[in-house]
Amino acid sequence: xxxxxxxxxxxxxxxxxxxxxxxxxxxxxxxxxxxxxxxxxxxxxxxxxxxxxxxxxxxxxxxxxxxxxxxxxxxxxxxxxxxxxxxxxxxxxxxxxxxxxxxxxxxxxxxxxxxxxxxxxxxxxxxxxxxxxxxxxxxxxxxxxxxxxxxxxxxxxxxxxxxxxxxxxxxxxxxxxxxxxxxxxxxxxxxxxxxxxxxxxxxxxxxxxxxxxxxxxxxxxxxxxxxxxxxxxxxxxxxxxxxxxxxxxxxxxxxxxxxxxxxxxxxxxxxxxxxxxxxxxxxxxxxxxxxxxxxxxxxxxxxxxxxxxxxxxxxxxxxxxxxxxxxxxxxxxxxxxxxxxxxxxxxxxxxxxxxxxxxxxxxxxxxxxxxxxxxxxxxxxxxxxxxxxxxxxxxxxxxxxxxxxxxxxx
Amino acid sequence: xxxxxxxxxxxxxxxxxxxxxxxxxxxxxxxxxxxxxxxxxxxxxxxxxxxxxxxxxxxxxxxxxxxxxxxxxxxxxxxxxxxxxxxxxxxxxxxxxxxxxxxxxxxxxxxxxxxxxxxxxxxxxxxxxxxxxxxxxxxxxxxxxxxxxxxxxxxxxxxxxxxxxxxxxxxxxxxxxxxxxxxxxxxxxxxxxxxxxxxxxxxxxxxxxxxxxxxxxxxxxxxxxxxxxxxxxxxxxxxxxxxxxxxxxxxxxxxxxxxxxxxxxxxxxx
Ligand SMILES: Nc1ncnc2c1ncn2[C@@H]1O[C@H](COP(=O)(O)OP(=O)(O)OP(=O)(O)O)[C@@H](O)[C@H]1O
Ligand SMILES: [Mg+2]
Numbered sequence: 001x002x003x004x005x006x007x008x009x010x011x012x013x014x015x016x017x018x019x020x021x022x023x024x025x026x027x028x029x030x031x032x033x034x035x036x037x038x039x040x041x042x043x044x045x046x047x048x049x050x051x052x053x054x055x056x057x058x059x060x061x062x063x064x065x066x067x068x069x070x071x072x073x074x075x076x077x078x079x080x081x082x083x084x085x086x087x088x089x090x091x092x093x094x095x096x097x098x099x100x101x102x103x104x105x106x107x108x109x110x111x112x113x114x115x116x117x118x119x120x121x122x123x124x125x126x127x128x129x130x131x132x133x134x135x136x137x138x139x140x141x142x143x144x145x146x147x148x149x150x151x152x153x154x155x156x157x158x159x160x161x162x163x164x165x166x167x168x169x170x171x172x173x174x175x176x177x178x179x180x181x182x183x184x185x186x187x188x189x190x191x192x193x194x195x196x197x198x199x200x201x202x203x204x205x206x207x208x209x210x211x212x213x214x215x216x217x218x219x220x221x222x223x224x225x226x227x228x229x230x231x232x233x234x235x236x237x238x239x240x241x242x243x244x245x246x247x248x249x250x251x252x253x254x255x256x257x258x259x260x261x262x263x264x265x266x267x268x269x270x271x272x273x274x275x276x277x278x279x280x281x282x283x284x285x286x287x288x289x290x291x292x293x294x295x296x297x298x299x300x301x302x303x304x305x306x307x308x309x310x311x312x313x314x315x316x317x318x319x320x321x322x323x324x325x326x327x328x329x330x331x332x333x334x335x336x337x338x339x340x341x342x343x344x345x346x347x348x349x350x351x352x353x354x355x356x357x358x359x360x361x362x363x364x365x366x367x368x369x370x371x372x373x374x375x376x377x378x379x380x381x382x383x384x385x386x387x388x389x390x391x392x393x394x395x396x397x398x399x400x401x402x403x404x405x406x407x408x409x410x
Numbered sequence: 411x412x413x414x415x416x417x418x419x420x421x422x423x424x425x426x427x428x429x430x431x432x433x434x435x436x437x438x439x440x441x442x443x444x445x446x447x448x449x450x451x452x453x454x455x456x457x458x459x460x461x462x463x464x465x466x467x468x469x470x471x472x473x474x475x476x477x478x479x480x481x482x483x484x485x486x487x488x489x490x491x492x493x494x495x496x497x498x499x500x501x502x503x504x505x506x507x508x509x510x511x512x513x514x515x516x517x518x519x520x521x522x523x524x525x526x527x528x529x530x531x532x533x534x535x536x537x538x539x540x541x542x543x544x545x546x547x548x549x550x551x552x553x554x555x556x557x558x559x560x561x562x563x564x565x566x567x568x569x570x571x572x573x574x575x576x577x578x579x580x581x582x583x584x585x586x587x588x589x590x591x592x593x594x595x596x597x598x599x600x601x602x603x604x605x606x607x608x609x610x611x612x613x614x615x616x617x618x619x620x621x622x623x624x625x626x627x628x629x630x631x632x633x634x635x636x637x638x639x640x641x642x643x644x645x646x647x648x649x650x651x652x653x654x655x656x657x658x659x660x661x662x663x664x665x666x667x668x669x670x671x672x673x674x675x676x677x678x679x680x
Contacts, residue, residue, distance in 0.1 A: 326532040327507020404479040
């Protein structure tokens with residue numbers, strides 16, 4: 001008795017009931033496909049969040065004002081917020097300090113506004129106009145598509161120049177006209193377009209390209225006034241230096257703002273790296289949950305195998321009796337039905353892998369799935385084990401049948 | 411010789427079947443059915459035995475025990491001198507495969523499986539290689555006159571042809587013992603004659619044959635007739651002896667014996 005023959009009998013058994021075999025296979029197919037696809041979607045959404053954060057710059061720290069416990073109370077008492085929690089250009093400059101802040105590469109003061117831009121009849125409300133210094137571009141990973149960036153001279157001279165994002169460019173100038181060198185109006189003040197930025201795409205809900213940059217001094221002059229900065233954008237020397245840079249910024253600013261050690265600070269330092277870590281663990285949980293749901297459907301598919309194999313064994317009791325009467329040992333019967341079950345689940349598993357891989361080529365709920373090779377191996381192995389596990393009960397039942405009882409079975 | 415004691419009739423050194431006070435009871439105390447109530451029987455090698463008796467007298471029960479498909483409730487059963495009771499499941503499978511060829515009243519061929527594959531089946535379980543298996547199965551089917559119908563499925567064959575496939579399957583492993591439970595029970599007289607001619611040839615080739623039948627003219631092919639009644643053997647007669655079924659047939663049988671023997675030598679029975 002060779003194993004090859006047992007395989008032959010198992011294949012013949014599956015072929016004898018093609019539709020039933022196909023439907024049972026479908027259960028496993030869906031389970032395995034779902035595991036691969038959903039894990040890929042989970043991974044894809046994680047990758048997407050990560051990419052969005054990367055777009056903003058991985059070495060990036062942002063310092064913003066915070067009406068914290070002490071600061072808030074102090075602000076209320078004095079009646080002026082700026083005396084306690086203003087972020088100033090001097091603050092920004094103080095952060096570039098090779099001795100006290102060795103991990104800080106650049107520091108850019110930022111003011112923001114959301115003005116209306118017009119160009120020969122076309123009007124566009126810019127979601128974010130940033131007034132800053134040249135270091136800002138590299139810190140936030142903005143690249144130039146054409147023209148030139150803002151220079152230090154532009155800042156010192158408070159020149160009315162502007163660099164615009166793709167959305168602003170197409171809204172005002174259309175797709176055919178070259179915006180560089182054109183003059184547009186920002187809240188009725190004329191600006192010359194110096195350059196156009198490369199597109200970043202949307203980061204979640206916001207359109208990152210609905211964006212423009214002008215010299216800090218110009219924006220303060222004509223739009224925001226010379227109050228507190230909205231942000232200081234700090235670029236650390238490397239992604240791994242961000243935590244050290246965060247500590248350095250905190251101690252420098254605390255000293256400059258004369259904060260007591262116990263007081264909660266009137267500013268907040270946001271670290272992209274820690275944001276990344278948080279988002280990583282969130283998407284990991286998300287992926288595990290998706291995988292678990294898919295795994296349940298895989299188990300349901302396995303129960304389908306048990307079910308169908310029990311029906312098969314009952315239906316073929318007489319056949320089992322005949323085989324036993326002709327001298328089939330228990331192991332041969334066990335093997336035959338076990339192999340049938342495992343073949344069902346393996347075929348289902350293989351088709352499920354194919355279906356899962358095809359599914360991951362599509363965008364699911366706005367997420368581009370990212371295939372996790374381990375999930376393929378795991379889903380396939382689990383489907384084989386499911387065949388073994390869920391098939392062993394019916395197969396064992398078949399093998400244990402008493403020959404004469406099996407033959408008498410109607 | 412002969413008479414009621416068949417045990418020392420046709421002499422082999424070792425009897426193929428030896429039943430000693432075999433009982434078989436179905437069910438529990440309250441509703442127990444005593445199918446066999448102490449059957450003792452010895453069948454020597456090469457014997458040709460017909461088992462007769464009314465319906466429900468325990469013939470099939472006895473046959474299933476002899477064929478190792480069922481186990482007695484009590485009593486001894488020796489097959490080729492081996493105590494069957496002590497065999498493991500694996501060894502029993504081996505015994506069923508190598509020593510016994512079983513023919514059933516209801517054919518019991520595998521459905522949706524060609525005649526050739528059906529006949530090959532016991533050889534598969536015997537571990538015979540593909541080519542050898544095919545050759546032997548073909549020879550067996552040719553022997554039963556179905557050389558032209560190798561690839562027919564059971565539902566494409568007549569009852570008589572199906573039973574001949576079943577006989578081919580029973581003899582393909584060259585077992586020492588062929589058991590048949592009403593092999594002609596579902597067949598017309600022509601098909602019955604075909605099947606019985608096969609058994610006669612096998613007998614002449616030296617096989618031990620035990621068959622169950624209700625019909626006298628089928629039993630007459632055998633050399634020995636055993637009657638069961640209510641789970642007991644009530645008579646055990648040998649061909650040509652005083653109480654043999656019909657005297658007129660027994661003379662004719664010996665005339666044609668030589669012819670049959672040469673036919674058997676042509677077939678690859680041994
Ligand atoms: N599995 C079983 N459970 C209970 N009783 C059974 C079983 N098999 C057989 N019997 C009983 O045992 C007795 C003998 O049955 P058996 O099949 O041996 O008869 P038989 O001589 O072959 O009859 P027939 O000529 O009709 O085939 C019968 O009374 C039958 O009802
Ligand atoms: Mg019977």
